[in-house]
Amino acid sequence: MILGIAVILLSSLGSYVYSERTMRVIEENDPLVYLFEIGQDVHANVTLDHSIGTFNVYFMTWQDANRTMFENMTATPITPISSFENISSLQENLYIPAPGIYAILVTTESTELQIIRVELSAIGIQTRVISGGVLVAGVGAAMLVLSVIWEHRTKSSLGEKAK
Amino acid sequence: MKHKLAKLMAQFQIEIRMSYRFPVIEGLTALIFLYPIWIAISTWQDVNIRPDTLEYFVYAEFGFSGKHLATLMTGMLQWLPIIVIVLVSFTAAKSFEDGYIQTLLTYPVERVTVLLVKIICVIVIPAGLMTFTSLFAILFVIPQSPLLGDVSIMLSGVWISILLFATLSMLVAVITKKVSATAIFGLAFGIVTPLLLSNTAFPNFVRVALDPFGAAYRYITNHSTYLMLGTEMTPLFDLQIGFGISLMISLALLAFTLWIFTRSEIGG
Numbered sequence: 001m002i003l004g005i006a007v008i009l010l011s012s013l014g015s016y017v018y019s020e021r022t023m024r025v026i027e028e029n030d031p032l033v034y035l036f037e038i039g040q041d042v043h044a045n046v047t048l049d050h051s052i053g054t055f056n057v058y059f060m061t062w063q064d065a066n067r068t069m070f071e072n073m074t075a076t077p078i079t080p081i082s083s084f085e086n087i088s089s090l091q092e093n094l095y096i097p098a099p100g101i102y103a104i105l106v107t108t109e110s111t112e113l114q115i116i117r118v119e120l121s122a123i124g125i126q127t128r129v130i131s132g133g134v135l136v137a138g139v140g141a142a143m144l145v146l147s148v149i150w151e152h153r154t155k156s157s158l159g160e161k162a163k
Numbered sequence: 164m165k166h167k168l169a170k171l172m173a174q175f176q177i178e179i180r181m182s183y184r185f186p187v188i189e190g191l192t193a194l195i196f197l198y199p200i201w202i203a204i205s206t207w208q209d210v211n212i213r214p215d216t217l218e219y220f221v222y223a224e225f226g227f228s229g230k231h232l233a234t235l236m237t238g239m240l241q242w243l244p245i246i247v248i249v250l251v252s253f254t255a256a257k258s259f260e261d262g263y264i265q266t267l268l269t270y271p272v273e274r275v276t277v278l279l280v281k282i283i284c285v286i287v288i289p290a291g292l293m294t295f296t297s298l299f300a301i302l303f304v305i306p307q308s309p310l311l312g313d314v315s316i317m318l319s320g321v322w323i324s325i326l327l328f329a330t331l332s333m334l335v336a337v338i339t340k341k342v343s344a345t346a347i348f349g350l351a352f353g354i355v356t357p358l359l360l361s362n363t364a365f366p367n368f369v370r371v372a373l374d375p376f377g378a379a380y381r382y383i384t385n386h387s388t389y390l391m392l393g394t395e396m397t398p399l400f401d402l403q404i405g406f407g408i409s410l411m412i413s414l415a416l417l418a419f420t421l422w423i424f425t426r427s428e429i430g431g
Contacts, residue, residue, distance in 0.1 A: 003192060003193075003197070006197055007197070010201050037306050100306045126204070133303075
């Protein structure tokens with residue numbers, strides 16, 4: 001039970017908001033793929049440095065990202081989890097279906113060089129780790145209750161025998 | 164047969180109650196379970212943004228499997244030899260020193276059974292906890308299911324390493340009958356062997372045989388394109404041969420230890 005509670009506490013400690021940002025130059029034929037591991041939902045903040053032109057952002061699994069790499073980085077062969085097209089900035093929470101490895105693909109139709117800033121921040125809690133902690137804590141609690149019942153029964157049966 | 168089994172179970176109960184009292188098991192569990200899980204949680208929650216190249220993607224499946232298992236193994240690597248040596252020193256060598264082994268020998272069980280139960284506990288308890296930690300992490304912590312082959316190599320490395328450490332330090336405990344000698348020899352072996360074996364002049368299978376967990380770690384990290392340790396790859400065939408040799412060395416040591424124990428004089 002204590003172990004389960006410890007795992008829950010560890011996951012809470014591990015869920016502190018962590019963000020990472022990067023800046024890249026993109027143009028029509030040189031899109032960008034970011035790959036990231038995540039166990040909880042993520043907030044994406046994508047902006048253009050000079051706010052000129054538009055871009056597209058596709059949020060996808062890493063297997064889909066793999067496919068886009070082989071198809072010259074276009075979103076044609078894939079089914080993204082979510083897509084945002086012809087936008088000049090993006091501030092969205094991306095809800096992940098399950099903990100895992102995901103990617104975002106940023107493309108633009110602009111022929112000019114664009115400086116793009118990408119910032120990802122983990123939000124919420126790591127549900128899968130917490131469910132593991134709850135399971136271990138539950139098994140521990142059940143064992144504790146069973147041992148108390150067992151002890152009580154043994155004592156009462158010894159008491160009856162003594163009588 | 165039933166009677167023998169009951170006696171064996173009774174011997175296990177005595178061993179667990181005497182040598183693994185509170186807080187031994189609890190402390191072990193905290194070290195073996197919580198430390199690697201914490202390493203895994205704190206590593207993979209990071210949002211690692213990487214501008215990836217085609218090369219990374221080609222090896223993605225192997226890379227992710229290796230990366231995640233290696234993270235978990237990093238948490239185990241430093242504790243594995245120390246835990247086994249401490250257990251052997253305080254459950255076997257100490258019972259020679261304080262004379263408790265004499266009490267055990269007065270029970271109606273064979274001499275071999277007394278030592279065998281101690282060895283089994285020293286192997287099964289830490290290896291079982293490490294297996295539980297690995298399975299828990301695979302189910303609940305690491306984001307991508309690792310490859311089955313990698314998991315089996317990691318677990319084989321854990322069990323064979325613990326078997327080798329336990330039998331070797333148990334032999335020292337039986338010969339010297341001293342806690343200090345067992346601990347010093349065990350720690351020296353645990354620290355010096357990997358350092359010596361980092362020399363590539365030794366054939367691969369020898370390096371695997373004497374340090375199975377380290378070899379499994381090297382094999383798995385080399386599966387990951389993200390870790391890029393720059394170490395040479397241990398071929399799978401060498402790993403299997405090395406594991407086999409290590410297993411045979413351990414069994415030979417076990418038989419020799421039991422043989423010595425049955426013939427040694429216990430007490431004054």
